[in-house]
Amino acid sequence: MSTVADTDIESPLIVEEILEGDTPTGFRPFVRSMPWTIRIASVWLLITLAAALGAWIVEIFNTKLPGLTDPNYNHFIFEQEPANQGPSAKFWLGTDKLARDVFSRLVYGTRVSVTVALTAVAFGLVLGGFLGSLVGMIRGRTETGIMALVDVILGFPPLILLLVMVSIFETRSLMVISAVIGVLSIAPYTRVARANALSAANREYVMAARAIGAKPMRVLFREIIPNVVPALTAYAFVAAAVIMVVEGSLAFLGLSVQPPDPTWGSMIFEARGDMRQNIWPLIYPSAVMVFTVLALNVVGDWLFARNAARAAALD
Amino acid sequence: MKKSLMKLLALLLAFGMIAAACGDSDDDGDSTGTTAAESDGDDATTTAPPTTVATQVETTTTLPEDTVDYGGTVTLGLEAEATGLRPWEDSCSSPCYNMFIAFFDKLFEINSDFQPVGWLATDGTPNADFTEWVVTLREGVTFHNGEALTAKSIEDMFAIQATGAASGGAIAASGLGSVAATGELEVTYTLTRPNSAFLAFLTRSPLGMVFEPGAAAADPDGFADAPVGTGPFVIDSRDVDNETVGVRNADYWLADDDGNTLPYLDEMRFRPIPDEGTRLSSIVSGTINAMQTLRQGTIRDTRDSADGLTLYEFQGNNTGGGMFNTLVPPYDDARVRKGLIMMNNQEAIIDALGGTGISLPATQWFSPDSPWYSQDAADAWVPFDPAAGAALVQDYLDDAERTDGKAVGEPLDVELSCPPDPSLIAAMQVFEQVMTASGVVNVTITQFDQATHINTALGRENGFVGEHEIHCWRWSNDADPSLGLNPEFSAPTPEIAAEASEALGVAVPFSPTAFSNYWDPEMFGWLAAAVQTDDFDERKALYEQVMLRLADQVPVYYSGHTATLIATTDDMVGLNGWTTPDGTLGAGFPAAEGRWHRVRFTG
């Protein structure tokens, strides 16, 4: 087995473990192949996902979940519960300056942050992935044209295009923010997908399939895309991490989803003004954001290294 | 004056007022009132004031004699950058005022009784019906470029002011028609209508700030970064958004009581720091040695970290709150307005702003310290009573005639909108919570950036009705109640202005900044009458009637009065206790607008 050092970035936490054995297929061996760091990170991501799902369920079905109250409910006005409380059985992470339950806000904040990140991933994987695979396979003028467009969009420094696009909309609902970030996510995914499609299309069996006259769409979906997906998935984790920070930056400038819907970023933004009185409403969302971004990066890296090892094994 | 010109000027005023009236850091207000230390007694909820809060008179008696320490640099952290330093063109709010007053002098200042007193002028006398004001200028004052200040300067200034974006509005609002030099140092202001409060306009930017008209005419654009005035500091350099530096004006006309020329400081550096948290960090860390703020939360935090700082707090006449667009259903029904205001938990909102013990709940445009304050209006103001409020709204919902076109019994849909500022967002969410809890209102919260916020309220597209529903707003009372109240409650649309002019038989000015769109001919009459007399009691009675009407018809609602703060390191004195040239005590530091010419370091 050859070295994986030709990938740009690899984390020493995980590479050695991968190199030790064959790359397994199937779910259980897949899980078993995870080093402990990846397992922890995955569990954290699952919890985050569950929190977002829970918040969505509450939102859609108007139900109650244990430990969760309305994230905007002002416990001071209605129950005379003081603001800026410490943790208690009632408020697991205390209350903020508006006497709202910080834990509930954190969970609800997950809804926005995760939804924005997942929308970006969905746009990127589906549209960017398809587009990139397609042009990577068919090449020619279409490729030149589409990649030129991708170059243009990537020619804008990150955040700047987003700032301008977000200001076009007068109301910044979750849908608007997700859609804008989603659309902007297509270009980088296209580039990654194309690169991988190129190398997949050059593999002998793919060339052979095309030589014997297999329909292009069949080749695309049977041969190219399956080879692009693993690399793209690994990229998706790292990209989702970036999106989470970007949403936080927008919120820090007061330009993310508008209140009262909490997001991690807007919680940081709002808590900052009161950090001298009560720093915890600032710490919790910051920590959760860092953990999640960290987990996404770690898992993404691991998948990258895994793919690289697999690709190397195939060559 | 031609009506169309009046309209134009009113519109220009709109822009000036807009920047001042709303949102983020803007606060165009010479507030009247006294220092926090003095007002503490009136406020039962006030926490113990920190020991370092300065009072207005304290240091005048502690000035050590014959030991004048010249020199030193004050670096003042401002909450926003001044767009430009052209008094006729750039609208100027509290942070910018600190800069303006350093580079320019005003014709009149406000004394501690909140009366205009001479500054660059020595005297201002009206004729019998307040349509003509003769102002006498001080002798021997020169501009930074060596030109002498004469009556001709003021006349030439007016030519520039007439077309200025900021001054045009003030000219319209004051009723100023022409300015003529009627002597070497005598200026005659001729008004188009009586205005007994005209001198108040000369205590403020844009009309009161004296700039060198020659330099302004020669390079109007360049003046934005290179102002020429008569002020205590001369512009040295200006790096927009980083630092603007003024150095001591060696030829300043004013001396202290012992005859030492002012100012004492070598340098004033103005540094805009938009982030409230970093501004406070900057003074605590010693990066800067003075700062100003209009945010209650920052005042609270500054009090907490007051070690080594002197705090100059001011409970001003600025009133924060919001307004309804009363031309748009359902807000055209007073039951809805009143019902919603009953859900406005002032205490909780002030707390959300961080202002508990700092900011007083407001019941009118005037703070309890103001001479214009009316106890009757305070008693008449809508109490916090969500149940009664819900009942009022329910009454509207069950009305077959309800104006919003919905089926009887259906809940109200309202939109609450503020600019994206953390403390405004917090306040908005408190209001939203109580409204939602009433069960009769569905609330949507929106956050528009400043430009959009104003545009939706201006509503040029729909005859100045606007698209807004409930908007965050802040009123500042300036030097005289008429400055804020008249434009807010003049005819809100050109159409109404035309109809009213015909019906009342007098020219009713249209005011695009009448954002609540509330038109009340009777109230307009009171407001007009109040600027036709200078009898204080008569005027006060008229303004009391206005406040009572506002409490009854509630086109606007209040949260709290805006407390303001200038903090300096405690090796500095002189921000309080400054006097006007004739020796009366000045107004201090209202709206966090510092007069830095007497500030000095105490070794």
Next chain:
Amino acid sequence: MGKLIIVRLLRMFATLLAVSAITFFMLKLLPGDPINQIVPLEKLDDLELVAEKEREYNLHGSSIEQYGRWLKGALRGDLGKAITQPKRVSEIIGDRWTITAELALVSVIFSVLLALPIGIFSAYRQGRTSDRVLSAGLQTGLSIPSFVIGVFLILIFAENFKILPATGWTRLSDSVWGNVKGVILPAIALSMANMAVFARLIRADMIATLQENYILSAKAKGMSDWFILFRHALRPSSLSVITVIALNLGALLGGTVVIEQLFAIGGLGRQLYDSILRRDYFVVQGITVVIASVYVVLNTMVDFVYLAIDPRIRGGRH
């Protein structure tokens, strides 16, 4: 090779053109008409004045004509007239670009200075505990948003230790020492994420290089480990690092918005943010195009370096 360079250059200009066009037409989508801000509202029925102002601000004719004129001006270095300040856009950018450029540059230098020893050391101790701990630390550093870092840097270094200013930008021309003090905290806040990226890259490159034959032979000759690391291994590793540095430098120019706001620095980012809020279209347009141009040019230059050094690369960077 020559032909390839020409193609690349043409493509760069095409990209720049497209970037400016997209910005121009996208800004037309922003709510509101700039003329409302230029001409006092009531004068809007003064058609002569409106027409005059439209000419002055390049708002007359169709959008395409406007873009054409803007482009013509831009090629001559004139990016139009600002609405909210009495200045030309080029003048505003000229006043400010050095600040943002210095901030980005210093932050990249910090990243590299920190990343080099960490990356080399990690490579040297590959797989050991110290390597793993460092890597975990880097991952974490990579994951903390710059604004969170900034908030705490101010609290710690300005407020607590009072050793660095919390805010304020002194121009290099005014005071070198003042400038240095002012740039440190914001640059550190910006540099953490890049530092992690660079360090990991250096580590990976070093590991690969250390397995090359000439290194092994140097080792066999008995040269000291550190000598080999710095003299022999670092050099071939530097190419990919330089690439990533260049690309990140471009990206950073746009990434300073939040940090400039937090640290009250009057650079391009803060001006851009303010201009978006105040709807000063022409300033937004100018700054976006300038930043994007730098980014695109840096990208192209990196491509050239690659072409010069590694002729195998033909298909383009992925």
